[in-house]
Amino acid sequence: MVRLSLLDARSGERVLPTLYGDNYLWLLPGESRTVTLSWPAAALRSGRPALRTEGYNAARTVTRG
Numbered sequence: 001m002v003r004l005s006l007l008d009a010r011s012g013e014r015v016l017p018t019l020y021g022d023n024y025l026w027l028l029p030g031e032s033r034t035v036t037l038s039w040p041a042a043a044l045r046s047g048r049p050a051l052r053t054e055g056y057n058a059a060r061t062v063t064r065g
Contacts, residue, residue: 002025
């Protein structure tokens with residue numbers, strides 16, 4: 001089980017509202033999935049997104065864009 005959260009890369013705060021093409025998804029080892037995210041430009045003050053992924057049996061990671 002994988003959960004996605006869009007963050008502001010500078011402040012670390014969640015960007016709300018964010019629409020996810022999929023969230024809380026299942027991935028087996030070696031699988032991948034493309035997920036589309038959209039949010040209002042004003043909600044991401046720094047203009048620098050980061051994506052946090054959390055898995056049921058995996059370490060939390062943050063990818064900055």
